[in-house]
Amino acid sequence: MTRAERIADGLRTRIAQGGLRPGDPVPSTRAIMRDHNVAMATASRVLALLQADGLVESTPGRGSVVRAPDGVDPAILTREGVVAAAVSIADAESLRAVSMRRLAAALGIPTMAVYRYAPSREDLEVAMLDAVFAEIELPAETGAWRADLEGAARALWRAMVAHPWFAGALSMTRPAAMPHAMPMTERMLGGLRGAGLDPVRAFTDYLGLVTLVRGIGATLEPELADRADTGVTNDQWMDLRAGDLRRIAPADRCPHLNAIMEIGYPYDAEVLLESGMQRFLDGIEVCETRRLT
Known part of the structure; x- marks a missing residue:
């Protein structure tokens, strides 16, 4: 990277971070020469690079200023x-x-x-x-812990269906601080506390429930991409691969798998969600009932 490119990169950063806003003057060639101890040609090259990026423009009587993007609805440029x-x-x-x-x-x-x-x-x-x-609309609280947890989990699922990339982008181990995620977190923790769980157990089961929903949600984007690439649905793909599966899992060694292959399995991510969620919540209910008896 040349000296001019390094100086230009520093000014780009100031513009990107809002230190220099649209209409603000940028350092003149003389100021660049003085501040960075470079020749006139180098200083001129700095401004030329920024102009080529569309970040600055020359204005009569003011020199170079940060250029306001044009051709775009100002309401979008927030x-x-x-x-x-x-x-x-x-x-x-x-x-x-x-x-x-x-x-x-x-x-x-x-x-x-x-x-x-x-x-x-x-x-x-x-x-x-x-x-x-921020788009997620939680249903009104019912006061019944299980209904409130189901409502929150289904609302999270609907967001994943609407935005198939969403589940895969969520981190369960290093989550970012997201203000609009807090209502969901509070609703789920409140439901689990309402079930009788202490704070630590409630948080553990909150992570477990979200991971369950996220895990199924993470299958949405790859399946949509595969369907777009091949034109083949999940069920059709399984039909095409049935012979391969039978070869590696013969009935004498894998009778249970062959039983479902004979019946056929209509894959549905939402069925998996409901089944997993109900069994997860059943487990909480049984455990708490035993604890209290």
């Missing part, structure tokens, strides 16, 4: 609008498709301008997750 655009791309194409370059193209702004609204790719992803949590 942090919330940029995050919403990123969510739309992820919904349509996958989370992997969301890059700063792809997002800039969708918004019609220079790539570096995206950093004004999201300082990093990691920051953008956390904001996207939090935006999805």
